[in-house]
Amino acid sequence: MLDTIGLSTLEELYAHLPEDVRFHGALNIPSGKSEYEIIDYFRVRGHENANSHANFLGAGVYHHYRPVLVDTVVSRAEFLTSYTPYQAEISQGTLTAIFEFQTMICQLTGMDVANASMYDGSTAVPEAAMMAMRITGREGIAVARTVHPEYREVLGTYTRHQGVPVTEFEYDPESGQLDLESMEQVLNENTAAVIIQSPNFFGVIEDAKRIAEMAHAKGALLVLVFTEAVSLGLLEPPRDADIVAGELQSFAIAPSYGGPFAGIIACKEKYVRQLPGRLVGETKDASGNRAFCLTLATREQHIRREKATSNICTNQALIALMATVFMALYGKQGLRELAEQNLAKAHYLGERLWRRFKGPYFNEFVAATGVQSPDEINHRLLGFQIVGGLRLDRFYPELGNSVLLCCTEMASRADMDAVAEAFGA
Amino acid sequence: MDPEDLRYTKEHEWVRVEGDTGTIGITFHAQKELGDIVYVDLPKPGTLLQQHKTIGSVESVKAVSDIYTPVSGEVVEVNGSLAESPEILNTDPYGSGWLVKIRLSEPGEAGKLLTAAEYHAFVGTESS
Amino acid sequence: MITKVRQHPTQNESLLFETSSPGKIGYQLPALDVPPVDPSEVLGAEYVREEIPDFPEVSEVDVIRHFTRLSTWNYAIDLGLYPLGSCTMKYNPRVNEAVARTEGLMWIHPYQPDALSQGAFAILAELERVLAEITGMDAVTLQPAAGAHGELTGILLVRALLEAQGNPRKRVIVPDSAHGTNPASVRMAGYEVVNVASNDRGMLDTEALARMVDDDVAAIMITNPNTLGVFEEHIIEVARILHSKGALVYMDGANLNALAGISRPGDYGVDLMHLNLHKTFSTPHGGGGPGSGPVAVKKPLEPFLPLPRLQHASSGWSWNYDRPHSIGRVRAFYGNFGVLVRALAYIMAHGGNGLRRATLDALLNANYLRKLLETDYEIAYSAPSMHECVFRHAATGAIAKRLIDYGFHPYTVSFPLIVHGAMMIEPTETESKQELDLFVDALISIAQEVKESPELVQTAPHSTRTNKVDEVAAARKPILKWTR
C-alpha cells in the first residue's frame, strides 16, 4: 500500500506536519493488553464497588429489572455498529424502531410528538426551557424546588450565560407538593415556562392540571419533567403540559453509575418546529412501500448551524432502543402491573415509617429518621448488604434527618422489613 | 423567464407593485437552487416590514433560506395555500407561489430595485 | 427488469402496534410479596390513568422476531466498510461490550456512598489520565455526553476564564468548514458566531484571521485536522494570533484519529479541546448514540471544569463539590460511565504504541484510497490528506446511493458545506486492503456508470429492501407517530 502511494515508511505519511507539532515521545500508556487481562482488570474494579447489595436509592436512578431480551436486541451488530440513520434505504431497522419509540412515548405522555432522544433527563430540561422561550418570545423561567436538584443545576449552567432569569419557587412543607402561592408570586408577563416534576423529587405527585391552568393564565407554558418513567404506567399522563421532558432510565437502562441514559422531549403538535433533536417520519419509497426517514432536519445544527434549535447531534439512540424493547415486552398490561407493584412495595414500607409529606406518592417517599442520623441508619443497613436512602440535607438543608427512599419491584419484603427495623419502626 | 413587469433583488426576491400594494415572492432561480420546497415560514398579517430585513424563510429537505423583503410596509395578506402545498413555490414562483402582499410605506423603493434584465445579468455573474 | 419480491414476513414486518392483539403479554413479574394496594384509594382516582391507548400487546417471541427482522434492514460496520467521513466508523471490539456489562460496573448507583464506588473512581481517574496524556493537556472532564455537549462545555469554560479576567468578550470565530455543532454550541454559550473563510488550500487564512481578532473575540474553534482531512499547518501561528489578543484556542477533536500518538494539541498552543470517544476510541455508534465528549484543558482552565471533580485522599477517592469557580453541572451525575468504560478498555488493548500504530494505519488507508481514486474523481483540495479525503462530484448524492448496490455504506455526502458536491471518505484503520480495493473498484465502476447509464445511478439503490425514500413527502406532511 505504501508503494502505491509512493512512500517507503509509515512515518512519511505525516512528514508534511510542521516539526513543532509532531510528538516524538512515547505515550505514557502501558503496552497493549490481551482480552483476558482487560476483562480481569474491570472485574476487579467491579469488585471494589458495592456488589449485589439491595438498593433503596432512587432520586433519578432506579433499580428496575432488565429483561434479558433487551441486551439480546441491542447487541445485534446491525443496531450496535451502525451510525445515525442518514441513509434511509439501509437504515430502515433503526428508523422503524425510532418511529415506534416516538409513538410509544406519545401514547405514554399524552403528547402529540416526541423526539428520538436527548442525552438524559437533566439536559432535556434546559432544552425544553429554551424551546419554551422561542415559542413564547419570553425570557424568564420559573422552576419548582421539587424538580431534581441536579437537573436544576444543569438548567442554571445552560441559562446563566445567556442572561436568562431563573426563579425557583417553594414546596408546601405539609404535602411535599409545590406551593401554588409561591408559584403564583414568581410568575409574571416575562415567564416563558413553569417547570415542575411529577412525581417530584420527594416522590410526591403534583396536581399538573391545576398548575397548567395557572401557568396558562399567565401566558406561560408548562414544562413537565419526569425521572421515574414507570410511573407513566399508572399515573394520569401529563396531557395538560405543553412540553414534557423526561428520563427513561427506568425502562431497562442499567444504573451504570449515572449513564448512559436516555432523555426525551415531547410536545404539542403546534410546537414541533421548535423541538430540538432528531425526528423520524413516515413516508414511501419509490415503489410505494411504507418507509421511514429522518425529517424536519432544518431545525438541526447540520443545516441551520447557529440558528438551530439545539447543538445536539449524537443522541442516545441505542439506549432509546433499550427502552423501546422494554416497552414492547411489558406492553399495556405489563407496564401497569409493574407500576402497581412499585406502588404496593413503596406503600408497604412507607406506611411503616414516619413520612415527612402527606401528598400522594408513587415509589419514592421522604422518611424522617427521628433521633438517629441518616448515616447511622445507613451504616447499620450496609451490614445487611443494603444500601439505604439518600440523605436529603445535601440538597435541602431544611430537611435534616430525612432520607429519600425508593422501593421498586426489586425490593424484597425481607429487605424492606430490615429497613423498617433499622429506622426503629 | 423572469417577468419584465417585476422588480428583483440580489437576494432573489421579486416584487410586483399594483397601486399601493406590493406582492412579493422568490425567483425561479431561487426555488431551483433550493430544490423541492417543503415548508414556508411567513409573517402574520399586520406585521410591519422593513426593506431588506428577513421576514421568514423557505425550506427544502436539506437547506433553509431566509426571505428578505424587497420593500417596506405592512403585511395585508399571506398566501395561505403555501402551508398546505409548498410545492407551488417550485411550480409557479411568479404566480400562485407568491408569498405576501404588503401595503407599501415607501412607494419609491421598488423603482430602485433590479429590472428583469439586470437581475438576469446578476444571476449570470453569480453562478459563473 | 426483475421486480423485487417483498412477500416474506422478514421483509414485510409490521409495526408493533399492528401486530398487537388484546391480552398478549411478553413479560413476567414475580408474585407480589406484599399486600396489593388500590391505586385509586392511595393516590386519589384523579391521579390514576385509564389504560394506555394502543400500547403494544405482544409476546416475547413477537418482540425478538420483530427487532431481529428490523435489524436485517440496517447496514452496519460488522457487514463491511462504513466510510462516513468525520464519523470514524471503525470496528467496535466486543471485549468492550463485555466489560461494560460487568455486574459491579453496571449496577452501581451514582448516589451510593463513595466508599462503595472505589472501582468506578479508579476507572474514571485512569481514563482522565490517559486522555490528558494523549492530548498533551493538563486536566480532563469526562462528563459531556457527546461531542456537541463537550463543545458547549468547552465554550462555557472559555467564558468562565475570560469572565474571571474581567471581560467575557462577545464573539467566537468559526471556520466555514466547521461542523454544524460548532456554531450551534457557540450560540448556546451566549456568544456571537463570526465565520472565517478557508483559503484555496483548504486551510485557515492566517492573514484574514489576524485582521478579525480583536479584543471582543473570545476564542477560535478550530477543527484539526479540519473537515477536509487537512492538517492546519499554521496552527502555531493561529494560536499566536489569538493568544496575542488574550483569546483562546478551542480545538474540535472529532478528528483525533489522525493524531493520537503522533501529535498532541496541548503541546502547541491549543488551550482546550473535546474528544469524541465514540469516534477515536471506538465506542459503538449504536444507530446515533450514546457517545461521550470529554473536554481536555490546559492548567488555567482547570478551576472552571464542571462539577463534581475527582479527588483522592488517604481514605480513597471521592467527589469534590467545593469548587467555587466551576461553571457548574453540565448534566446530572458524572458522565456516560458505560461509554467511558468501553473507551478505557479500547485504550488498554492498544497501549501507547498501539494507538500510534492505529493512527498511522488510518492515514495509510485514507491516502491509499485517495491515490487510487484520484484519477476518476476530483480531489477537492490538493493539500495532503490525513485520515480522510474529500472529493467533489456534481452527482455525489446519487453516487452515494449507488454505492449501496455495491454493498457499501455511502461516504458523507454534501459536507463540509464549502465543497460543492462533497464526497467525504474516511476508511479508518480497521479496514483491510482487500476491503479498500473492493470499494475503489466500486467507485471507479460507478464513475463509469455516471457517464454511460446515468439513469441507473440516479434511481439507485436497486438492491435494497427499501428503494429510494421520498424525504420530500416526509417533510411536507410530517407523520411522526403511528395512529390507528
Ligand SMILES: Cc1ncc(COP(=O)(O)O)c(C=O)c1O
Ligand atoms: C467535526 C465534528 N465535530 C463535532 C461533531 C459532533 O459530535 P457529536 O455528534 O458527538 O455531538 C462531529 C460529529 O458528528 C464532527 O464530525
